[in-house]
Every structure is written in structure tokens, then in C-alpha cells.
Amino acid sequence: MKIKILFSFVLFLALIGACEPKTEEFIGNKGDADFSRYIALGNSLTSGYADGALYKSAQSMSYPAILAQQFKKVGGGDFIQPIVENEDGLFDGKLVLGYSMDCRGESSLSPIDADGNPVGYPAAIQPIGYTVNNLGVPGAKVTHLIFSGYGNPLGLQQDPPTANPYFVRMASDTSASVLAEAMKQNPTFFTLWIGNNDVLGYATSGGENNTSNESITPEATFSYAYELLINTLTSNGAKGALANIPDITAIPFFNTIPAMGLLLDENAANALNEAYHQAEMLIQSMGLPNFSYGFHFKAGYNAFVIEDRNFPYPVPAALRVRQAKPNELILLTTPQDSIKCAGMGSFNIEKQHPYGIPQQFVLDEEEIANIQNAVKAYNNIIHQLATQKNLAFVDVANLLERAKSGISYDGLIFDTKYITGGVFSLDGIHLTPQGAAIVANYFIEAINKQYHANIPKAEITQYPGITYPD
Amino acid sequence: MKKISLIVILAIMNYSGLFAGGYQVRLQGARQSGMGLTGTSLISGASDIFYNPGSLSFLSNKFEFTAGGNLVFSNVEFRSLESDYIAKTDNPASTPFFFYGAGKISNNWAAGLGIYTPYGSKAQWPEDWSGRYLIQNIALSSIYFQPTLSYQITDNLSLGAGLVWVIGSVDLQKALPYNEHSYVQLNGSATAFGFNIGVLFKPTQTIHIGVDYRSKIEISLEDGDAEFHLPSSITSIIPTNNKFSSSLPLPANLDFGISWQVSQRLLLSLEMNWVMWNCYDTLTFTFAQSGELLNNKNPRLYNNTVIPRAGLEYQIQSKLKIRTGVYYDDSPANDDYFSPETVTLNTLGFTFGLTYHPIENLNIDLSFVQLMGMESEKNYSPGNFAGRYQSTASIPGLGITYNF
Numbered sequence: 099m100k101i102k103i104l105f106s107f108v109l110f111l112a113l114i115g116a117c118e119p120k121t122e123e124f125i126g127n128k129g130d131a132d133f134s135r136y137i138a139l140g141n142s143l144t145s146g147y148a149d150g151a152l153y154k155s156a157q158s159m160s161y162p163a164i165l166a167q168q169f170k171k172v173g174g175g176d177f178i179q180p181i182v183e184n185e186d187g188l189f190d191g192k193l194v195l196g197y198s199m200d201c202r203g204e205s206s207l208s209p210i211d212a213d214g215n216p217v218g219y220p221a222a223i224q225p226i227g228y229t230v231n232n233l234g235v236p237g238a239k240v241t242h243l244i245f246s247g248y249g250n251p252l253g254l255q256q257d258p259p260t261a262n263p264y265f266v267r268m269a270s271d272t273s274a275s276v277l278a279e280a281m282k283q284n285p286t287f288f289t290l291w292i293g294n295n296d297v298l299g300y301a302t303s304g305g306e307n308n309t310s311n312e313s314i315t316p317e318a319t320f321s322y323a324y325e326l327l328i329n330t331l332t333s334n335g336a337k338g339a340l341a342n343i344p345d346i347t348a349i350p351f352f353n354t355i356p357a358m359g360l361l362l363d364e365n366a367a368n369a370l371n372e373a374y375h376q377a378e379m380l381i382q383s384m385g386l387p388n389f390s391y392g393f394h395f396k397a398g399y400n401a402f403v404i405e406d407r408n409f410p411y412p413v414p415a416a417l418r419v420r421q422a423k424p425n426e427l428i429l430l431t432t433p434q435d436s437i438k439c440a441g442m443g444s445f446n447i448e449k450q451h452p453y454g455i456p457q458q459f460v461l462d463e464e465e466i467a468n469i470q471n472a473v474k475a476y477n478n479i480i481h482q483l484a485t486q487k488n489l490a491f492v493d494v495a496n497l498l499e500r501a502k503s504g505i506s507y508d509g510l511i512f513d514t515k516y517i518t519g520g521v522f523s524l525d526g527i528h529l530t531p532q533g534a535a536i537v538a539n540y541f542i543e544a545i546n547k548q549y550h551a552n553i554p555k556a557e558i559t560q561y562p563g564i565t566y567p568d
Numbered sequence: 569m570k571k572i573s574l575i576v577i578l579a580i581m582n583y584s585g586l587f588a589g590g591y592q593v594r595l596q597g598a599r600q601s602g603m604g605l606t607g608t609s610l611i612s613g614a615s616d617i618f619y620n621p622g623s624l625s626f627l628s629n630k631f632e633f634t635a636g637g638n639l640v641f642s643n644v645e646f647r648s649l650e651s652d653y654i655a656k657t658d659n660p661a662s663t664p665f666f667f668y669g670a671g672k673i674s675n676n677w678a679a680g681l682g683i684y685t686p687y688g689s690k691a692q693w694p695e696d697w698s699g700r701y702l703i704q705n706i707a708l709s710s711i712y713f714q715p716t717l718s719y720q721i722t723d724n725l726s727l728g729a730g731l732v733w734v735i736g737s738v739d740l741q742k743a744l745p746y747n748e749h750s751y752v753q754l755n756g757s758a759t760a761f762g763f764n765i766g767v768l769f770k771p772t773q774t775i776h777i778g779v780d781y782r783s784k785i786e787i788s789l790e791d792g793d794a795e796f797h798l799p800s801s802i803t804s805i806i807p808t809n810n811k812f813s814s815s816l817p818l819p820a821n822l823d824f825g826i827s828w829q830v831s832q833r834l835l836l837s838l839e840m841n842w843v844m845w846n847c848y849d850t851l852t853f854t855f856a857q858s859g860e861l862l863n864n865k866n867p868r869l870y871n872n873t874v875i876p877r878a879g880l881e882y883q884i885q886s887k888l889k890i891r892t893g894v895y896y897d898d899s900p901a902n903d904d905y906f907s908p909e910t911v912t913l914n915t916l917g918f919t920f921g922l923t924y925h926p927i928e929n930l931n932i933d934l935s936f937v938q939l940m941g942m943e944s945e946k947n948y949s950p951g952n953f954a955g956r957y958q959s960t961a962s963i964p965g966l967g968i969t970y971n972f
Contacts, residue, residue: 119645119958121943124652171652195801207801509701509951510745520745554652559698566746566799 126172129551131337133174137231137285138162139243139276139327140292140341143537144234145264146179148523148530149194149209151187151216152236152264156523159531162232162289164538164556169287172553179232180268186214188222188264193524195517195567201439207567209517209524223251223266229283233276235265239295239315240323243276277330288331289541291341291494293476296320297469298346298527304429304458305465314468317475324476328483339490339545341537342477344498347466350516351430351526357422360400360443367395373445377452381413393421402428402443405454407462416446419454423463430516430526432459490548492541507536508559520563531561592819592843593664595638596684598933598967602921603879604893605937606839608825609768609778613969614668617682617716620780620823621728622766624718625678627670629971636933636967637665642959644691644911648698649945649954655697657911662690662707666967675720682714682730686782687818691909699953700743703909704751710736710787710818714764724770732762734818736787740909747799754812754853756792760785762818774829784820784847789813794855811856817847832883837893839877845870845900867950869902879919891921891935899944906946911957913941921965933967 138144138160145152146160157163157179166177182188192212199205216222235242242248242262249269253261265276280288296315303312331338346352362370374393381389389411393403401421409418422428432455436442446453461469477495484491501521504513512533513519516526521533529537535558542553594600597615600607607619614632616623640662646655670680688709695704711734718728737757744750766780794810796803825839848870855862879893897915901907921935941959948954 117938117960117962119643119656119941119960121645121647121654121956121958124647126652197801506950506952508698509948509953511951555648555650557648557651557653557698559701560653560696562748563745565748566750566801568747568799568801 124554125552126554127550127552128172128174129546129549131545131549131551132286133169133172135175135231135283135286136162136166136169136177137280137283137288138165138234139280139288139290139331140234141238141295142234142236142528143294144289144291145232145236146234146534147236148525148528149192149212150525151189151192151212152182153185153187153192154182155185156531157181157232159534159561160232160234161529161534161538161541162234164535164561165289165541166231168538168542168553168556172551177231178228180226180230182217184215184217186212187216188267189216189218192216195524195564201435223254223263225269226267229270229279230268231283233268233280235262235268235276237262237264237295238276238292239299240292240320240327241315243292244323244326246273246275246278248276249274277327281330281334284334285331285336288336288338289341289492290327290331290338291492292324292327293320293343293473293480294346296476297343297472301346301461301465301469302351302429302431302527304456304460305462305468306458314472317472317479320476321479324479325483328487328489332487332489337489337549339492339541339548340480340484341492341494341541342480343473344495345470345473347427347461347469348498348502348514349527350514350519350522352427352461353514354430354516354526355428355432357424357426357428358399358401359428360395360402362395362397362400362444364397367397367400370395370445373450374452377417381411381417384413386411386413391420403445403452403454404428404443404460404462405457407457416451416453419452422455422460425466426463427461427466428455429459429461488548490541490544492544494537494540497537497540508557510559510563512536517564524564530563532558532563535561592821593640593686593688594841595640595664595937595963595965596666596686597634597668598636598921598935598965599881599891599923600879601638601935601937601963601965602891602893602919602933603837603881604839604877604895604917604919606825606827606837606877606879606893608766608780608823608839609776609827610825610837611768611776613971614670614680614682615666616718616728617668617670617680617714617730618666618684618686618764620766620768620778620825621716621718621730621764622726622768622778622780624670624680624716624728625676625720625726626768627672627678629672631669631671632969632971633667633669634967634969635665635667636965637663638935638937638963638965639663640961640963642939642961642963644908644941644957644959646697646699646908646911647956649947649956651955653698655694655699658692658694659690660692662688664688670716677720678718678728680716680718682712682716684712684714685710686712687736689910691911693908695743699908701745702742702907702948702951702953704741704743706738706740706909708736708738710734716764726768727766728768729765730763732764732783732785733759734762734785734787735759736816736818738789738792738816744796744798746802749797750799751797753795753797754792756789756812756814758787758789760787776827778823778825778827780821780823780825782821784844785818786815787818788815805858806861807857810858810862813854814852816851819847820844834883835881837877837879837881839879841875841877843873843875843900846872848900866907867902867905868907869905870900871902873898873900887925889923889925891919891923893919895919901946904947904949906957907948908953908957911941911959913944913957913959915942915959916940929970929972931967931969933965933969935963935965935967937961937963937965939963
């Protein structure tokens with residue numbers, strides 16, 4: 099009797115003890131969309147370019163690759179990328195975090211050249227020989243995507259080049275366009291994120307270099323090309339998602355060196371005031387007796403001195419300077435050593451003349467307005483077409499806007515700061531894998547909404563951010 | 569000139585919490601564990617030192633010693649919001665235990681000592697899981713030492729009080745976002761005092777009413793060890809060996825119980841526990857070095873809870889009693905500040921137990937508690953970590969009582 103009771107008690111324990119926690123299962127659903135043949139079109143952001151290069155591991159975690167992986171859970175097909183079998187990249191330029199010695203002999207952790215062995219010419223432009231789903235082409239503007247011959251190697255020799263080495267590698271023949279490569283695969287679903295480079299070239303050259311490759315694409319041109327893209331891509335009934343252009347002036351490339359970043363102690367401030375007093379006297383002696391720069395340097399943070407392209411007087415170029423306004427932007431590529439040791443942004447002690455940061459490293463108010471207005475116009479076009487064609491609209495502009503003040507995911511805070519922000523890779527322009535996952539989730543949200551789908555989101559912290567060296 | 573170096577990295581550091589909140593462990597007596605964890609109005613012998621010191625003077629033997637423990641097998645499953653990502657804890661069993669010794673000093677007086685563990689938890693999440701920047705693993709334990717006196721005022725009224733001395737310790741680990749292997753490990757221990765007072769009243773021969781109050785105890789860690797495992801490029805900014813202080817409340821409890829000896833064989837027990845969790849408002853960490861970068865405050869905003877419980881005991885024969893019980897425990901955690909370090913869901917508990925009385929002075933108690941957490945969607949809004957949680961726990965227990 100006792101034994102029996104004890105025995106059944108123990109059995110009962112064993113039965114109950116077997117129960118494990120189980121959350122309600124996630125039920126994926128493709129909704130009205132069909133992801134069996136997904137094609138991604140875009141520029142470097144789409145290609146997986148990061149840290150100043152197109153390299154293997156970053157490509158494998160591009161936002162389209164992450165998207166495709168999630169699509170697969172709701173019936174999506176294989177997603178082939180033009181992977182560069184090299185961690186150092188297709189071409190030079192990859193950055194890594196490391197130690198570098200500055201002109202003062204101070205060593206600090208900063209992005210430095212990876213110093214690796216990228217593929218390089220001519221192997222880099224050898225056609226890969228297979229069809230790819232990721233047609234993101236670094237450097238592509240909207241008109242490039244419809245240009246037949248963008249993959250013709252002969253076009254690389256022209257000045258300015260009419261072809262793009264990244265697309266030469268992918269193109270199936272010399273007369274192919276990116277759009278044609280997409281249509282050849284009869285996509286059931288596409289994503290398009292294009293237009294950043296239509297302002298970025300202008301912006302990264304400080305708004306100075308107005309060659310055809312660096313100027314802002316006119317709104318009408320953008321509209322024409324974009325509409326052609328959408329009409330063609332949807333011509334077979336494909337569904338898709340269009341991403342708009344974030345305010346590129348908010349990315350770390352333009353916001354790491356602050357306009358008010360000239361740090362002086364009291365002696366240095368006095369010396370600068372004196373030096374500019376001398377320069378003013380020089381200009382006064384040139385027949386401008388009332389001239390004054392109006393500078394007043396003090397201990398602490400001061401505005402950098404920059405070249406003034408609208409300087410009102412015909413004095414020697416070096417004297418045509420002003421102080422930057424707080425909202426003006428100084429580019430990440432501004433030579434640090436020149437600022438630290440040669441007086442760029444303050445005064446050239448050695449040559450005893452004012453030393454403004456050259457215009458090619460500065461976006462002034464007018465240039466910023468040019469960029470922002472163009473982006474606004476492009477975004478109207480994109481939004482309109484998305485609505486018209488019932489395509490998912492991915493508001494990446496809003497994402498970047500939110501990121502300015504920091505957004506949290508999974509216990510981490512992401513923002514637009516260089517390196518520490520976690521979203522942007524070491525080039526200050528392109529995404530980290532974590533940033534790509536955040537963008538992919540924005541796509542998924544928009545696609546789920548537009549097509550009544552239930553695609554599972556990607557896990558952001560399952561992707562790497564910036565990795566600090568040992 | 570802003571250096572392109574790493575001054576601001578620590579902005580991303582966001583410690584989350586430390587101690588288990590909703591993991592009060594009331595498994596402090598084998599008889600009570602079988603009866604829905606009621607005990608405030610029962611006369612159970614030496615284990616009344618925890619449940620109601622007021623009952624202790626009704627001790628029926630000259631001396632009584634009780635020792636026992638439980639094995640808590642608990643696990644949690646988490647699924648990310650709008651995602652198919654799942655993570656499951658692989659918790660080691662935790663082992664709350666108790667020891668009580670009590671004796672009658674005179675007809676009216678009884679005294680005793682209790683050593684028990686009413687707060688504690690263990691959680692072991694996968695090292696690389698999505699919530700790793702909030703918690704990877706945590707082990708919290710507390711041991712209470714409670715010398716107790718109980719005085720019987722009249723035949724049907726008795727008071728009791730105990731002084732509580734606690735030693736609490738914590739050990740937790742969470743990932744840091746510098747490379748794949750960065751993490752911080754925090755551990756420390758501290759002691760504190762509190763008290764436990766109770767009264768037992770017998771309005772009739774068959775009805776007992778008990779009230780017990782256990783004070784809030786604040787465990788203040790002063791000199792905890794913080795070990796940062798970092799890539800060497802960061803160690804100039806964050807020292808690898810640091811000290812931290814933090815503080816965590818073990819909340820006060822006010823318990824009301826009523827029991828009814830329905831018949832010779834059947835005893836019924838009802839109880840309400842009012843747990844004053846609202847003292848757990850913010851978890852703050854202060855570091856001895858690089859404090860301006862590392863210090864942080866984490867909202868928890870717990871709510872008070874009331875736990876209803878019911879239990880019964882049935883004497884099958886002179887040597888065997890069986891028990892069962894049920895209770896419902898509301899989660900004290902705030903839905904928007906719900907950290908995976910302490911997964912505390914609304915929980916339904918079923919309990920079972922028996923006492924075997926083989927020889928004159930010896931009782932052997934077995935108990936089993938099954939907890940079912942109700943699946944729920946929660947968010948840790950400061951870190952935007954949201955998902956669905958479900959938890960279960962299976963807790964076999966054993967107690968041995970010897971009296972003479």
C-alpha cells in the first residue's frame with residue numbers, strides 16, 4: 099500500500115516534470131507577394147559594401163541577403179550574390195580599426211588602411227559568369243541602372259568613365275544594363291533602393307567638383323529614370339518595395355568633425371587673434387582700410403576657419419577665409435594631420451598666412467540646402483510611385499531621422515555617430531551588418547504591411563557591429 | 569577637435585538589472601509546500617519560524633528539528649516579437665533549503681533558530697542569444713538566519729518574533745558590444761538585518777487565524793567585483809578590474825491565513841500574501857573607476873502583488889497524510905520594464921505532498937510544486953527588447969523532521 103502510493107507519487111512527478119516551456123509558434127505568411135525570384139537593385143548599400151570596400155563577409159550580410167534569408171521562411175527562393183572571394187575587398191580602400199601614429203607622435207585607435215591583398219585589376223573585372231539576384235552596384239546612380247553599356251569594360255577607359263567595374267564583373271554581356279539583368283530573371287519580387295549617389299558624389303566632394311559624375315542629378319532626370327525602372331520592373335506583375343533616400347548630411351561622414359571643433363587653450367587663442375590681426379592689417383594695407391575678419395578666438399571650442407568661396411574682396415586666395423557656421427559640415431576625409439600640425443582650420447604658422455579648411459572638405463549652408471532639396475524631391479517621386487503602383491514604401495529617411503537621437507534594439511543603442519553608433523561602418527557612409535539588419539527589418543515591416551504578409555524579422559544582435567581589435 | 573577615437577563608446581553600455589524580482593521562493597517547509605505554500609495559520613512545528621513565529625509556542629514536542637530542501641527545475645522560452653527567433657534557458661537546478669530547530673522553554677515560551685532561503689534565482693541564457701546585452705546568466709541567493717522567540721499569551725493566542733540576519737550574494741554576466749567575446753561579470757555579497765513577527769489566534773478549537781509580517785530588507789552591495797573582459801584596444805578607457813556598488817530590496821510580506829479543521833481527517837487552509845514589491849523601483853550601479861562612463865540606472869518599477877493560496881491536508885491513516893494546494897501569483901514586474909534577468913510571469917501553481925510517519929519521532933515529507941507561467945508579451949523598453957515569454961518550473965522537495 100505505502101509502496102504503491104510512493105511509487106505512483108514518483109511516477110506522477112516524472113510526468114509533470116517533463117513539461118517544458120513553449121511559446122506560441124510564429125506562423126509566417128507571404129501574403130499577396132511571391133518571393134520565389136527576388137531581385138535586389140541598388141547601389142553600394144545594396145551590394146553589401148562596407149568599410150570602404152566590397153568584401154566577402156560584409157556582402158554575405160548585406161540587407162538584401164538578410165531579407166532573402168527571411169523571405170525563405172515564407173517560400174522565398176535562393177538568393178545568389180556576386181561574392182568577392184576575398185576579405186580584403188575587390189579593390190583597395192578597406193579600413194579596419196587599428197593604431198596609427200599622428201603627426202604629434204600620438205598613437206590612437208582609429209580606422210586605418212587594412213593593408214591587405216584585395217583582388218585588384220585585372221582579375222576584379224573578370225566576368226563572374228553566373229546570374230545574380232543581388233544587382234547592387236557600388237557607385238550607381240538612378241540613370242546608371244537603365245544604361246546599356248554600364249558593364250562594358252571599354253567604358254572604363256573613357257573620361258569620365260561610362261562603365262562601372264563592379265557591374266563589368268556582373269554583366270552577362272557588354273550591352274547589358276542593370277535593369278535588363280534583372281528582367282532577364284523574370285523577378286516575382288524586387289527591392290529598389292537607389293538615389294543616394296545622385297547627391298552623394300556632390301556631397302563627398304564638398305559640393306565643389308561639378309563634373310557630370312559629381313553633380314546633383316536633376317529632378318526631371320531622376321523622375322524619368324526612376325519611373326522607367328518601376329514600369330519595367332512591374333511589367334510582369336512583380337511586386338516590390340521602394341526605399342527612399344535618407345538625409346545623407348546626417349551620416350557620420352559629414353558629422354564626425356564638428357564645425358566648432360577648433361580647440362584652443364588661452365595662449366593659442368591669443369596667438370591666433372594676434373595672427374589674424376596681422377592678416378587684417380595686411381588686407382587693410384591693400385586699400386581696404388576698414389577690413390576686419392570679425393574673428394575672436396577664445397579658450398575652448400571655436401569655429402574652424404574655412405576657405406570662403408564668396409569672399410567679397412579681391413585679395414590673395416589664402417586670405418579669403420571665414421569661420422564655419424555651426425551647422426556647416428566638415429568631411430571625414432579632411433586630413434587630420436594638417437589640422438593638428440600644419441594649422442589647417444586655423445593659421446599656417448610656418449608660412450604665416452590664414453589657412454582655411456579647403457572647400458572640397460566643407461559643405462556650406464548653400465550646398466547642404468542643395469543636397470537636402472534634391473533628396474526631398476527624389477523622395478516625393480519615390481513615394482508617389484510607390485503609392486501609384488501599390489508597392490511597399492520603406493521610409494529609410496525616417497529611420498535615419500530617428501537614429502539621430504539614438505534607437506534601441508535588443509539592449510543596444512544605435513545612433514549616427516561614427517564608429518560608436520554601430521549603424522555605419524568605418525567609412526562613415528555604409529552600413530555595418532547590424533545596420534543592414536535594422537534596414538532589412540524596415541523593409542520587412544513595409545512589405546508585411548503592404549502585402550498582408552507575416553515575414554519574420556531578422557535578429558539584429560545576431561549580426562556583428564563594429565569589432566574592436568585585441 | 570574631436571578625435572576619431574573612442575571616447576563615447578560607453579554610451580552604449582546599458583547595464584540591466586541584477587537581482588531576481590519576482591522570484592521569491594516560499595519553499596521553506598515541506599508541509600507548507602504541499603499545501604499551496606500556505607502556512608501562516610497552521611501549526612507546523614519548527615518550520616513556523618519562517619511562516620509564523622506566533623505559532624511556534626504551540627509546538628507539541630519538547631524539541632523539534634526539521635531540515636529539507638527543494639530542487640527547482642525551471643526554464644524559460646523566449647520568442648522575439650514578430651520573429652521566429654527562439655531562445656531557451658538552460659538553467660541549472662537551484663536548491664533552496666531550510667533548517668529549523670525549536671524547543672519549548674516553558675509551557676508558554678518556545679525558542680528556535682531558522683536558516684532558510686526565501687529569495688533566489690538562477691537563469692542561464694545561451695551565451696550568444698539576442699538578449700545577451702541585457703543578461704547572459706545570473707545567480708542570486710540569500711540565506712536568512714533567524715533566532716526566534718514565541719510566547720503563548722492565552723490558550724488561544726500566541727505571539728512570536730524573530731530577528732533576521734541575511735547574507736545575500738549575486739553573480740551575473742552580460743555581453744558587451746565590442747567584439748564577440750566581450751562581457752562583464754559582476755559579483756558581490758552583503759549582509760543586512762530585518763525581522764519577522766507573527767500572531768496566531770484560535771477563535772474556536774477548529775479555526776485558526778494567523779498574521780505574519782516580514783520586513784523589507786535592503787541588500788546593499790558596497791564592494792562588488794566587476795570584471796570586464798574586453799578587447800585590449802578598449803582597456804585604456806574601461807578598466808578591466810573594477811568595483812561596483814548596488815542595492816536591491818528584498819520586499820516586505822504581510823500574510824493573512826485562516827485554516828479550518830473540517831473533520832478529524834481533513835484540514836483546509838486559505839491564505840493571502842501581500843508582497844510589497846513596489847520598493848523595487850530602480851536598479852542602480854555605481855562604479856569606483858570610470859564612473860562617469862559606467863554608472864547607470866535601470867528602471868524596474870515593480871508593483872505590489874497579492875497572492876491567494878489554498879491548500880488541504882488529508883489524513884489517510886495514522887502513518888500517512890496527503891496534501892494538495894493551488895495558488896495564483898501575479899507578476900510584480902512592469903510590462904514595459906521587463907528584463908530577461910528576471911522572467912516573472914503570472915503563474916499558476918499546483919502543489920502536492922505527503923508525510924510518512926514510519927516511527928514515533930520521525931516524519932518524512934515529500935512535496936512537489938508545479939508552476940505554469942502564463943505566456944505573455946513583454947518589453948524592456950529602455951533597450952527595446954520585446955518578445956513573448958513562457959516559463960515552467962517543477963520543484964520536488966524533501967523534508968525530514970525529528971522530534972522528542
